[in-house]
Amino acid sequence: MNLSDISGLFPGLKDTIYLNTATTCVGCTPAREAYERAVERWSTGRFDWMEAEQAGEEARRMFAEIIGANAADIAIVPAVSTAAGIVAANLPPAKRGENIVVAENEFASNYYPWLLLRERGYDVRTVAAEEDIVPAEALARAADGGTRLIAVSAVHPVTGFRADLSSISRIAAGSGAWFFVDACQAAGAVPLDVVRDGVDFLATASHKFLLGSRGMGYLYVRPGLVDRLQPVLAGWKAAREPFESFLGPAMELSSTASKLDASLAWFPALADRAALAVIHGLGIGAILERNAQLARHLQSALEAEGVSYRFFPEKHRSTIISVPVSDADAVMARLRRANVVVSVRAGRIRLAPHFYNREEELLRAAELIAGR
Structure with missing residues (x-):
């Protein structure tokens, strides 16, 4: 999987670390262009x-x-x-x-x-x-x-x-x-x-x-x-x-x-x-393997920063990791200032990487959650 090609599919993420796919994904270029073509044709009476x-x-x-x-x-x-x-x-x-x-x-x-x-x-x-x-x-x-x-x-x-x-x-x-x-x-x-x-x-x-x-x-x-x-x-x-x-x-x-x-x-x-x-085109198998690698990398990054989270056995792990924090509002404010997009669920910071994320983004998110 060519990471530069993937970045080209999601140009809107250039300055953003997006770890909120569990809420909604980031629109890829082909999907955005499909909307743009549809709107243009609709607005000119030529929608098919x-x-x-x-x-x-x-x-x-x-x-x-x-x-x-x-x-x-x-x-x-x-x-x-x-x-x-x-x-x-x-x-x-x-x-x-x-x-x-x-x-x-x-x-x-x-x-x-x-x-x-x-x-x-x-x-x-x-x-x-x-x-x-x-x-x-x-x-x-x-x-x-x-x-x-x-x-x-x-x-x-x-x-x-x-x-x-x-x-x-x-x-x-x-x-x-x-x-x-x-x-x-x-x-x-x-x-x-x-x-x-x-x-x-x-x-x-x-x-x-x-x-x-x-x-x-x-x-x-x-x-x-x-x-x-x-x-x-x-x-x-x-x-x-x-x-x-x-x-x-x-x-x-x-x-x-x-x-x-x-x-x-x-x-x-x-x-x-x-x-x-x-x-x-990328292959669902390659995407799923990439997702598993990113989830493992995020877990390692959190552990390296001393951040505790609920650890599940391998067969019960997914791409979602929820981190309990004492002050969710403060952590969210810190993440927003750094252009890191996550969500809060049940008082926890919910992180949800997808194949369009990079390892260094996960490291930075872990640092910010830890207060660095």
Whole structure:
């Protein structure tokens, strides 16, 4: 991976150390140019929405490759909450003893849709965190023969704890439950393989480690489950032949996950195609290895500065590292003065490097957190 070429893709970072990809990525040049072309054509009455629809199909295919799936398994949705809402809506009214298992410290988009199932009779079992994490064993203790869905984050957005998806999948299978994964902090950051890990549903927005922008996201549906789901936001894109289905009276739904599509956000779709093409061109394997190297380098830099943080075993590490500090406001002010962009979550400084970062940037961030 040529670091000078990568720098050329992100010229806006020349004077900024950006370690906030867990909130939103930095727009790469091809994605920015896609927006600029779209705005110019839109403002002159020459916007080609068919090109945008094609961009969405190409983005669907490239995202599928990243998670080890096929394009037919992917629905395009605007957000994780939309994906979770679709899945939740397809659970029938609960029978006696049926329940949902979810960690109590999940991000709201992967929490509220399941809590609302209480109104349909489900016992929603919110599993308490143990020292900020919810291990697979805790989910196993909450699950039983009445469990109908287990929902987790592949990478927790605050702690950076990376879930053991294959172990949780086995727990879900033992209960006959669906297994839903929020991959917002994992897709494009750490390895994902939905087939290997036995995932039933995986959802992500594209504006973090996938280099896209707000408004585009994806829902993976395991083959065999598509026929069991009905779209709850059905429009013309849900049809088997969308471009022949603008009007009624007939309704013939797609036989693939695209029947769950929301109407496409055209500008974000054009940007997503450009952004995912960057990932495809560099190689997702090379990006993931680079990310792992940067995470290790950041950990070493923090340790060298005497900065304490929550250390996870290798299989549970991600690209997110959260550092507890006594005065988050003071540390954030120091970082801002040095043009270092991070975020604060639960009173901790959250650092989230991506492949566009450099080792010396991580060293400087560690020094600043330590007060140097």
